[in-house]
Amino acid sequence: MVATSFDYQKATSVEQAISLLQSHDGDAKLLAGGHSLIPTMKLRLNSPALLIDVSKIEELRGIREEDGHIVIGAMTTHYEIASSDLLAKKAPMFVEAAKVIGDIQVRNKGTIGGSLAHADPAADWPAVVIASGAKIKIHGPDGARTVDADDFFTGFYTTAVGENDVLTSIHVPVPPKGSKSTYAKFPQPASRYALVGCAVQLTMDGNKVSDCSIGFTGVSDAAFRDSNAEAALKGKELSGESIQAAADACADGVDIMSDHFASEDYRKHLAGVFLKRALENLK
Incomplete structure (x- = not known):
């Protein structure tokens, strides 16, 4: 058409x-x-x-470290993120997520800001920015403001970006020493969107999890942070027992999507499976 x-x-x-x-x-x-x-x-x-x-606005491009944050311009492509040495060293789940988005043509042209503003419930970036504790910078008629990633996704294809706003950058806190992160997803075979995607960032104190954040995409009508699964891990060793407890707790109380790709029960099952895979990757 x-x-x-x-x-x-x-x-x-x-x-x-x-x-x-x-x-x-x-x-x-x-x-x-x-x-x-x-x-x-x-x-x-x-x-x-x-x-x-807005593709040629230079201030919307690039990846840099600034004031304890990694700043990613909204027009930075998936390929540029996948190729970033800075992100690979300090926030590897961004690189892992970028590498499994679509195909090479999509990665070369698609942008992180466009994906976040569109807020497809099966997109990869929402889970990653939530798990990283990122803040999203938005410019509008009244100036600039920042929104926590936890509060950015407000519903089905809806975000905190207003009608006359421009999403300009993503500010990712540099994780503290002892942190590690990963992203795991079950892709829909044709589109490569996530039937379920799980991003995890852990901070370890010795052999125990001192802090963690878990973001899911593809499970509900908007990406979300899973505080129940996080609570099952905090203060515990990253063991088979704690990983299973987190998987059992994940997506509890969430309104889970059901469509012709996956039923509600299957999506909840996949959420647990891919949380376990992500956590096993971090052991």
Whole structure:
């Protein structure tokens, strides 16, 4: 199918992109990698009057360490994250997640900011930013603000990004000494989206887990942090017994999705399986 007619403008700054969004009163969309927006336009599920291309705004690109955080620009591609030595050393679950997104064409063009703003419930990045304790920076008409990743995903395809806002960067705290992280997922064979994806970051004090954070994607209508599974691990040795306890507790009290790919029971089962796999990877 072919999209309805639309105007196109390439923004040269975040301020210009915000101004263009405001001037079109909800009838404009930002174009990043385009892997989600363009197909919906072709199906006429989305028909903006204006596409605002933000792909060439330099301030939205790059990966750097700054003030105890790793800052990832919103327009940084999945491939650039997968290739980052800084992330491989200090936040390896970002590299692991990037390497299993889509295929090479998707990784070369798709962006972390576009994925987070789209908030597909089966996307990989939401679980990872939640488990990392990241803050997401958003610029809008009233200036900049940051939102904890835990609070960023507000529902099915909905986030804290407002109608006239631009997601500009992701700020990942450099994990303390003794930390390690990983990401494990069960991909849908055709799309490579996660039927279940699990990101885990642990901090060890000797042989015991002093802190941990666990993020899930693909399980519910929005990514979430699993505090029940975390509680089963904190203060414990990372053993077969504690890992099984965390798996048994995971996704409790969560409204689990059911669709033609996987039933509610199967998704809950997969959540436990892939949490166990992630934790075994960190032993």
